[in-house]
Amino acid sequence: MWGNSSRKDDEDEAVGAVSFDPFADLLLGLIAIVVPIIGLLLASGNGLSDHIEKAQPAPPVEESFVIVADARGLSVPNGLGDGALYEIPVGAILDDENLARTLRERRDNAEPVSLRIEANGLESAFLFEAVAAQHGPASIFQTRIGALP
Template sequence: MPGPSHEPEADDGLYDPFADLLFALVAAVLPAILVLLPVVHQAARSPGAQRPTDAVTVRGRPAQPILAGADGLRLAEDGRAVPLDRIPDDPALRALLLRLREAGEPLLLIVEPNGLESAFAFEPIAAAYGPPQIEQVRARSTCAAAQEPALARACMAFATAP
């Protein structure tokens, strides 16, 4: 009586042992790609689409930051500096404040430790031309040395301005 044959079956070339490995790899990697793709796409798209000042918010609304330093004001919107003696007479500053008033966008005034004189000179101009909501933050350090997370995030608007 013949026993079971120990001869290998004839390989017809349809089975490849590496095909299972390839299918397993695709089955593991494809869901990961599908999950990460929207996140990567959004991160790649957001730096160009978002202004640096969009990260600054006041009570949940985007705010326009202005930095009061020893030598005057610095506007985050265009990176322009307004010297201390030009604050009352600067037409571009007035135009910015009027635009903020019309848009209803709040203003965030960051006062550095040595910027009290600039803030004092800016206050009547902001009251006359600026938006109704003006928040003031008195920093314990300059923007360059800011270590508090919220202040450092607001100061990034000045670091990335042209």
């Protein structure tokens, strides 16, 4: 009796009901989404090197206005040609009017600007970028000096 009834239930399930495995559905759904995305990413990377702009070489140091960023702040040439520098502490970089005016003058005269970033001068360089984005020339040549600790 017990054997016949369970056999009958199995036959009813096989004939009238379709069973779904939710994990298989999830797996197939993920595959259906991920495979085309991977194909698009691989196809779009083929021509990437054609669109990369070639970097212009940095001007010689003698012809460039060189700003040095270190842990103390920025060392900026005074612009008088005597090689003297004035120091801008880290906390004053964003508010320094002389730096903003100097960068505007360089931009207006299309003169190159170089930023030398010492190994401990990342914070100063980051703050300088904010000022340079607003007042500076279209391109600034950056050089990292020394290895990061």
